[in-house]
Amino acid sequence: xxxxxxxxxxxxxxxxxxxxxxxxxxxxxxxxxxxxxxxxxxxxxxxxxxxxxxxxxxxxxxxxxxxxxxxxxxxxxxxxxxxxx
Numbered sequence: 001x002x003x004x005x006x007x008x009x010x011x012x013x014x015x016x017x018x019x020x021x022x023x024x025x026x027x028x029x030x031x032x033x034x035x036x037x038x039x040x041x042x043x044x045x046x047x048x049x050x051x052x053x054x055x056x057x058x059x060x061x062x063x064x065x066x067x068x069x070x071x072x073x074x075x076x077x078x079x080x081x082x083x084x085x
Contacts, residue, residue: 004045005066005076011036015046016065022058033069055084 005013012033019028028050036042044066060082067075 001050001062001064002045002047003064004043005034006041006043007036007068008041010042010044010068010070012069013044014067014069015044016067017048017050017062019050019055019060019062021055021060027055027060052084057083057085059083 001017003015005015007013012035014031014033016031017028018026021027030048032046032048034044034046036044050062062080062082063077064080065075065077
């Protein structure tokens with residue numbers, strides 16, 4: 001999974017990714033700080049590998065949350081439903 005965030009005045013953001021199954025059980029979770037890569041607004045590219053081959057067939061919900069480390073009340077979130085067959 002690859003994504004990136006943009007911010008004007010942040011030095012570091014925290015990316016949090018979780019994957020839940022239909023029964024709400026947690027199948028994957030990670031949390032990592034990401035430093036700015038320059039530019040205006042600043043870019044924060046982020047890439048991880050989610051071990052989908054370990055997931056049984058079914059429907060899942062991936063949640064990606066990006067939070068300011070300097071000001072944790074500033075965050076954005078995106079839910080992405082997907083299926084494994």
